[in-house]
Amino acid sequence: MKRSGVGLTAEHATGALRVDGARLWRSLMELAQIGATPKGGVCRLALTDLDRRGRDLVMGWLRDSGASIEIDGAGNIFATRGGRDDAAAAVLTGSHIDTQPSGGKFDGNYGVLAGLEVLRTLNDADVVTMHPVTVAVWTNEEGSRFVPVMGGSGAFAGVYTLEHLRQQRDIDGISFGEALDAIGYAGDAPIGGRKLEAYFEAHIEQGPILEREEKIIGVVTGALGLRWYDCTWTGQDSHAGPTPMEARRDALLGASRMVEAVHALAMRHAPDGRATVGCMQVSPNSRNVVPGRVTMTVDMRHPDDERLAAMDRELRDTADFVARELGLDCDLQQVDHVPASRFDPKCIDAVRTATRALGLAHREMVSGAGHDAIYLARIAPTSMIFVPCKDGISHNEIEDARPEHLEAGANVLLHAILARALGSDSAAGASGIDHG
């Protein structure tokens, strides 16, 4: 729908706008009823009948807001509130409403419903934007029923083909394509190819930093790059009694030194470096045998690709050094590499400016977890807004967040969107926020 006429277009008029936090909370609680678990969480796996019911509810709300709805072949939903120039690139926001099997009420759902709340707020104040504003609901972000994770946004960004997505099967052998068709959400809109002015995603932090530092908003500047390794230590099985200490080739001793070294390596790259050994298999795993073989994994992350490459070199040097010292063979293979994403400086600035103008305690941070925004960042200027969650816990039924924090994050989203959608290049929409 094209909007014309006299709406509130000037920055000074939109600066006083605020979302309705109580309405946002009610929507979150109502959506959380679908797939509600006894412990207060949500189980609404992608492309199940519960997902269909969640989609029906949210799509009804989006339609009631007057937005025009499109669904693409991957089941991604787009709800667009028209601007003065509907040929202009859209300002996009959104997230996902599928959950983990023991998920919470806020992961993903918050980003979608904060987007809905922005549309409702713009409607209430009769704001006319230059650019259309679109709310997206991305399919299968969690990846718990179907791999790959972030499949819908990944297809939108051209990382996966629709054919690839449709072929993936869940644990019962049902394909993504069959499940999508069964819930009636295989749409005919083309996947991707939309003109995008910007993408903003609001999300709970899923970590403890904001709460610990008593900050309300995380201005997210990017996401950690990741390297995964498989590492195999080979020595010699031998008897724990007769084999003298100096004659041993103990693979577990090598692996153990590597665990220590991996931890120390991340600490040298503090505060942003992360390194984890999460799996280890000891062979023969017998009480009275010196272990001849150990396999282990290493997960390393950093927001700066050069620093992550430096961590990679240090890891390889450590492996060589330990292997030489202990007379072991070490086979270290990198098995996955996702480069760091750096969000768009202008979008980050729109979030930062809105946060400051709203007078909210904040800090800049990088996301340690995967989000749809990471794929969107490949094709559009992107940034994210984090709000605290209780004890930093997510992917858990006890996931919790405070209504006033969710409201604050939605206000930041509103003004970041306005900064890009009103049609002035200056982000003045945000700087004009009223403190009243």
Ligand SMILES: [Zn+2]
């Ligand atoms: Zn999420």
